[in-house]
Amino acid sequence: LGVFDNSTRQDGGGDNQGTDISGQVTAVDPLAGTLTVLTDSGSNDSSSVGASVSVVVNSSTVFSGADINADGTVGLDDVTVGDQVSVSTSDATASPVVASALSDVTTGDGSATGGS
Numbered sequence: 001l002g003v004f005d006n007s008t009r010q011d012g013g014g015d016n017q018g019t020d021i022s023g024q025v026t027a028v029d030p031l032a033g034t035l036t037v038l039t040d041s042g043s044n045d046s047s048s049v050g051a052s053v054s055v056v057v058n059s060s061t062v063f064s065g066a067d068i069n070a071d072g073t074v075g076l077d078d079v080t081v082g083d084q085v086s087v088s089t090s091d092a093t094a095s096p097v098v099a100s101a102l103s104d105v106t107t108g109d110g111s112a113t114g115g116s
Contacts, residue, residue, distance in 0.1 A: 019092040021053055024084055030077040033057045034096065037085060054096035055087055065104030079104050 023039040037053045057063075057076050068078040079085065079102070088101040 020086055020088050021092055022086040025079055025081055028079050055099050056096045057099050061099045062101040
């Protein structure tokens with residue numbers, strides 16, 4: 001699984017039109033590299049709100065957020081059920097969605113940070 005330092009961030013875009021999915025984590029399995037997100041927004045598709053989306057991370061996924069487990073890297077093992085996340089992907093219709101970037105906007109105290 002890919003884990004990266006907190007200074008690494010990717011916002012998607014480029015030649016491929018990226019899609020962001022945001023919502024609350026309802027399940028996470030760091031060993032399998034998967035998480036499930038109950039969406040509160042989706043790009044260009046209001047029907048995706050409230051959907052349960054399976055997300056896969058891999059060695060190319062760029063993470064940002066707090067290093068909750070203090071191991072020196074930010075990765076899926078820092079994401080917990082209840083966290084608010086934003087997932088960037090090139091194809092939000094895939095099943096599962098493959099994350100190019102995952103941003104955990106929940107701080108260490110369980111509250112969400114403000115938008116940028």
